Amino acid sequence: MAAILAQNNYGKSQVRLTKVTRHADRHDLMEVAVDTALQGDFEDTHITGDNAKVLPTDTQKNTVYALARQHAFESIEAFGLILGRHFVSGFPKLVTEARINLTESLWKRVSTSKGPHPTTFECPGNEVRLAEVIVDYEGASVAGGISDLLLLKTTDSEFWGYLVDKYTTLKETKDRIVSTSVTAHWVYNSDESDFQKSYAAIRNAFMETFAHHHSLSVQQTLYAMGAAALEAAPDIAEISLSLPNRHNLLANLEPFGLDNPNQIFVATSEPFGLIEATIARE
Amino acid sequence: MAAILAQNNYGKSQVRLTKVTRHADRHDLMEVAVDTALQGDFEDTHITGDNAKVLPTDTQKNTVYALARQHAFESIEAFGLILGRHFVSGFPKLVTEARINLTESLWKRVSTSKGPHPTTFECPGNEVRLAEVIVDYEGASVAGGISDLLLLKTTDSEFWGYLVDKYTTLKETKDRIVSTSVTAHWVYNSDESDFQKSYAAIRNAFMETFAHHHSLSVQQTLYAMGAAALEAAPDIAEISLSLPNRHNLLANLEPFGLDNPNQIFVATSEPFGLIEATIARE
């Protein structure tokens, strides 16, 4: 039997960078975790252990910090492009593709009694901004994203009229809680898009749609959110959403002689429904 | 050798309740995880397996949902008092002490283009509100708390003039990043305090002090935050803070011929400094 190397990539993950940009009247802050992954002519190190063509992952890590110092950038997408282009153009014939994944912590300026503080920040939560940049000899593709955006609506959600089989016990409902943690990825039409503007427009479209949409299924809400995002951000080609349905189950209080008109729920972590779709332009 | 039962308690943990209070014009939402722990005359079940005096943890769980239905409460402290008093007064001679720990997810109303939405909520993050209520035959003690409040300041922090021994390599600094995740617990003077008002005042005192304090050590910042909280909330007796020092290390770019005037940092998770103190009134 002979084995062959069908595919490979390598890089450094969780390279954690904090960049402070010091203006006269304020500081700006970006915290990002970077993953690099290179593809190319790396067969030797796998087969014979000859590392002559291997750019160490430690060097890739150093490169993240060094390029962050040498370049100004407003978005993680822009930084991903700087990194990806460096690896592909810097090592011709060796690195054929660089994939850069970036996860940004969402620090925002603290509001104080004296106004927004120029150099103090809070990170309100779990929610992060994502980007994936892939650079190869043909050019660059850029994707943006969000994960862990937690939303809940206490009403305006129904679920009924579904398929019933012998294992169905779920009761139909005209009024339920929907609680989710939005993960989304979208593909930019160009590596010169206004990433900041699109990100803000998409996030806003999610919030508005989730709040105002009357939902007959999580699928319908997901589709509406995706369509609204495409409407709001003309420079994205398509968007994928992944919406867990984090069930809040109506507590059964009957054994205690109590009614429960949609007031008391058991919040659960598992199992959860998972609804996923990609919405594109016609 | 004879073994004795020196101490014991038991209960249900992570009883997760979502309560929706339905007003004509809006819904209010509280999500809380409750832990119950009872102490009392429970020797039999340990020694002989006779469970006649054991209120099952499943019943304790049911009680959380049933009492949530029967009582209105504005704060988790108030709900903890309802639960704790139920267990101690409901089982005289059996339950001598009930300890209720509550962790509240901080859902807030979503802002939309049409104003705050009446029935849609977002949960920005990790930060939670905490309470611990202990009820025994003497009465009730109530503690409030916060954890996972992430704050960072990019300047106005120094650290120098410290003790140096043979294992010291740290360089003194007049300007560093301080990043922390605030955990705090405070003890109320009374079980009739205005818990909502004190919580808001303490959280605000933390934000203002962290932002405006010029720090010579994390200890000094911690003390100032604690003292400000005592000042802002007259009905608390003392406050304990636990401040991890989540180091952002200045990246060494010298090998690449680059300077680094406090702009590029390596964010780290471990190891971290941990500074803890209790501040009380004189």
Added chain:
Amino acid sequence: MAAILAQNNYGKSQVRLTKVTRHADRHDLMEVAVDTALQGDFEDTHITGDNAKVLPTDTQKNTVYALARQHAFESIEAFGLILGRHFVSGFPKLVTEARINLTESLWKRVSTSKGPHPTTFECPGNEVRLAEVIVDYEGASVAGGISDLLLLKTTDSEFWGYLVDKYTTLKETKDRIVSTSVTAHWVYNSDESDFQKSYAAIRNAFMETFAHHHSLSVQQTLYAMGAAALEAAPDIAEISLSLPNRHNLLANLEPFGLDNPNQIFVATSEPFGLIEATIARE
């Protein structure tokens, strides 16, 4: 602008099943978390909210428990096939593909002074066994896997002769620690393979190769592990490995006048190298 539904799937995640098979002389135990994901004719629920073709995720969950009761199975792969075939054959023209992901906790019988205990189990760790079964109208594909298998070797690992650029600071080494957490996925040639035997053979090939291979790079070790697995398990077509390089950095004790002949290391979580490849048969 018109939006279209480009792709979609939905199901229930983290359906957690414990199955006890009660023999006369012993019990067998399987604990598995199941994720179901269905693809098919689900456009209506997305576009109009008409759920007539939707098999609720709650029903999918029920199905997991009901089929676990009705069928005997030795492996999670076999259970995945039972589930996947149920969804595809049970709802013709509706469900065109069912993807079942299974994660098994590795409970093993406790050894006692009286021998292996017939009904008591321990779960030694993080390590899990994985399977992914995809069923469509054409048939079924089955993949097996492992994740979180933690291995470390204190010697027999070198890394030198690599590419050096202006951002390279790493020192060459002829003797380092390699610590990793193996994740692997492999594709079976048939849905009638002996999944139990192959799993055991692959895991054993990993352990033997990691231990006895003299490593010139993590890539070389990965390739050797993959090739050994292909050798050991004739009924798999290819195997993908993902090996984080969890760095143990030699502690710098020079400032304290101490040498450090590869004895004292700083264990780190982040950043980490990540080496990934797919090894196939020629």
Added chain:
Amino acid sequence: MAAILAQNNYGKSQVRLTKVTRHADRHDLMEVAVDTALQGDFEDTHITGDNAKVLPTDTQKNTVYALARQHAFESIEAFGLILGRHFVSGFPKLVTEARINLTESLWKRVSTSKGPHPTTFECPGNEVRLAEVIVDYEGASVAGGISDLLLLKTTDSEFWGYLVDKYTTLKETKDRIVSTSVTAHWVYNSDESDFQKSYAAIRNAFMETFAHHHSLSVQQTLYAMGAAALEAAPDIAEISLSLPNRHNLLANLEPFGLDNPNQIFVATSEPFGLIEATIARE
């Protein structure tokens, strides 16, 4: 209002050390995460920001690595004593108490076809060994511990005859699954105890007792495990156990016309019972 500093401590957490002891025929491996916490004359830094008496947490971290190099030790308890004594005796009048917490990853030698491998290790899991050493002017106290030891028994566990109130819905059972994750802490009589021997004896007592004990309540099992540990390890004074009851709920298959003779269970993470007690010698 005047604030006072009622209590304080500070130190470095998650100082992660890997120590390789290189014998002629094999290597030994210890991986431990160390937390240091010092108490003493640290009022100045809190009140005025004068750091003259502060031993930086960075220095505490360096000390962990430097002392690990200079001393041989077999157990984490022994290493904790070395560290604690260094801080208390090295800074007289300043450090009045040092608390050292240690968490050991349980690496064990890999078994291969050629026998136990001399330099390759696996870490089977979550389970860790714990120690807490407190040194002050009076001497040293040492505690050992275990956490995340996962055990499950499929039978030999009952729960009935308990107190019933108006919120009780639990059904009595003569045969249930008990699944737990053992956390235990024990106090040594002396800082010269044989920590290795006691740890092994206590862990073994847990396994034997959990397996062979016929349980009428988790409390009874806990007590039996504690008593067995005291019996097995004469040099410990008392032991505290914390046993979550990780419920496996009998799946209700009646709606599908199926029976369920204790075969199919829903494994759950939350809520969970939590049973805690301290067992001492008479």
